[in-house]
Amino acid sequence: MIPAASRKTRRAFTLVELLVVVAIGVIFFMLLLPAGTGNKEPAKQIQCMSNLRQIGIGFWLYSGDHSNQLPWQVSSSVSQESAPTTIAADYFTPLTNYIKVTRLFVCPTDKSRQAATNITNFSNSNLSYFISLDVSLKSSPSLASTILAGDRHLSLHKQAVKAGLIETTNLAALGWTTELHNNTKNSRGVLVFADGHAEVVKTDKLAEVLQRQSIATNRLVIP
Secondary structure, eight states, rough: OOOGGGGOOOOOOOOHHHHHHHHHHHHHHHHSSOOOOOOOOOHHHHHHHHHHHHHHHHHHHHHHHHTOOOOSEEEEEEEEOOOSOOOOOOHHGGGGGOOOOGGSSSOOOOTOOOSSGHHHOOOOGGGGGGEEEEEOSOOOOOGSSSEEEEEEOETTTEEEEESSEEEEEEEEEEEESSSTOOOSSSSSEEEEETTTTTTEEHHHHHHHHHHOOSSSSEEEEEE
């Protein structure tokens, strides 16, 4: 028989100890963020990525309720697709049944767009993201390389694209402007892909990312 004095006692974490551990974790996380410079752009970029991931989830939820089809694929078959609308907000409006927080449709670095006060007033002025009309959410090994949506500040031949539908086969001509993410030196933007993951992509890598899709003509609707 083991003497009582030599027995090792086990105890669980107390609530206070658990809170201390959590607090230490938060402190370490804050230390990893840019400090002392007042630069909040990296944090805003992370928030933009989070917005696009949640938008990607919204499209998945929508497709799950509509036979794996996206909003612009529901009213007609793929082989008889009707002429697409040039208003980007029209493609995102159906997601408001799944995404109730309208600020998720606006990038924190987009100073010219504001979150809609309510769903009925949702328009391009409340949207920071383009949509790609060439995406399909049906099971495919190419989901991870197929662009679903992304930041609106695209450029074509080094000129900012205007709102509406753009169709291009010249992938090398596409890039980013300096409008979002404080792009004073290295132009970049955020993209969300059909599998739900998001990436920050610089201008010099954008054509490469687009080429992975193996799409002859890219159709993008810009807000």
